[in-house]
Amino acid sequence: MPDNSIHKPVFRFLASVLVLALAACSSGQPPLPTKEMYPFHPGDFDPSIRPVETFIEQAEPTLPITEDNVLEISIEQAIVAALNNNRDLRVQRLGPVIAGTFEQIERGIFDPEVYAEYSYFEEESIETSRSTGTQFSVIGEETEAVAGLRQFVATGTQIDLNVTQSGSESNRAPEQQTARAGLTITQSLLRGFGPAVNLARVRQQEFATKASRDQFRGYAETVLAETEIAYWNHVLAHEEIRIFKESLDVARQQLSEIELRIEVGILPEIELAAARTEEALRVQALIDARSLLEESRLRLLRLLSPGGEKHFDLDVITTSEFRLSTEPLDDLEERLFLAVKLRPDLQEARLRLQQERLETVITRNGLLPRLDLFINYGKTGYADSFSNSFRELDQDNYDLTAGLRLNHFLGNRAARARNEAAFASRQQAAEAVANLQQLVKLDVRLAFNELERARQQIDATRKTRKLQEQTLNAEKERFGVGASTALQVAQVQRDYLQTQIAEVEAMVHYRIALVRLYLAEGSLLDRRGITVGR
Known part of the structure; x- marks a missing residue:
């Protein structure tokens, strides 16, 4: 027979346990962060979480930074550094990991x-x-x-x-x-x-995970393209500095010759103004070129993210040759087919369409x-x-x-409305795929056209530069015999400078146009030997 005297201690014990549990819950909350606390919580970085990795053939682990704080880097090394160190890419690497957890959440209902x-x-x-x-x-x-x-x-x-x-x-x-x-x-x-x-929700999340990987692949291609373009722009800035320095030396040499001729009475003093003006213009152009060089250096270092508190202070020296032999391309149709097959954003859109199709399966069943x-x-x-x-x-x-x-x-009514919305979203996704496929083909055609233009400009600017050099030599000879003025020589020198810049720009722009064509067709990672981890 039950005895109340036995159960009263039991109730007191249970009450004590309840009070202790409530006290533990109330005291277990972490304190709110303040300005004095560290900006990043130690738990923000979990070593057990493995982001999506990128793999590149013959990748070098570190950047070749000298003791003089100089970074001598090739285009291949720049690609490796961007894939390993770029902060934006590190952020995007966790996207597929997060998407994969939702797939496991949906599978959890069958546990x-x-x-x-x-x-x-x-x-x-x-x-x-x-x-x-x-x-x-x-x-x-x-x-x-x-x-x-x-x-x-x-x-x-x-x-x-x-x-x-x-x-x-x-x-x-x-x-x-x-x-x-x-x-x-x-x-x-x-x-x-x-x-x-x-299983429709599980399949939807599987497609979402794959779409997230395609999204990451597209972002990696964009970062890679930006890195290559930034590298070649820095090469171009260096070449322009070299050309402007040479033209400034020529302008100063011509100024000295004119001053000497004025002293001996061969030329009137009015010829001096044109020579000095030309020297000032060369100095002005050199200042702008140095500013562009600094801008290109900073943009390249931002993409490379070599590490260290003062990585923006590194002096960058490019070692890859920008000159290359070019051949006309006649494989536009093959590149269009390749783009429709490989473009990450188009692949992602197709997967989103599959998700919408599965949604209609769910909503149609909900009508029953x-x-x-x-x-x-x-x-x-x-x-x-x-x-x-x-x-x-x-x-x-x-x-x-x-x-x-x-x-x-x-x-x-609720189920009918959800079903109607699902079918409308499915049709919308199908239209989006068709529209994106058209845009992809347009991107390839535009990039192909730009590449061909840049290729033709290489030969055209080379011929123009040679002809302008002959014109400059002829104008100097005329000036030497008194048949020309310093102003006319300066104008011809200015035109020759522009042809030199145009020739270098044409070769670098061809490099950039080639990168953009690979990006438009979605083959840039594959052509660089890079694979995205699964």
């Missing part, structure tokens, strides 16, 4: 779940006998424990296997122990039936009524002790419940 519950009930009351009218006290207690395993299967089946043990005891009835082992199966027959609809078949079968054992109740499960006692459960919204 088996273990559950357990225990309850205790105690009662003390006064009851009146119906036959005699006398009152008597009733003291009793009941316990119940349930443990089980349930799982949802992709066919739309919910399986629940459980074991229940309950016991009751009072001063008016003998002790009774009951054990039950049960199996419940619920099968969806209309809405929620079959793997096609129940909910009809479930359920079966509940159990074996029960009754005894006067805990152990004997489980032994009695071998007896012929059993219970079986089977039936159908139906529910459906009249009108079903």
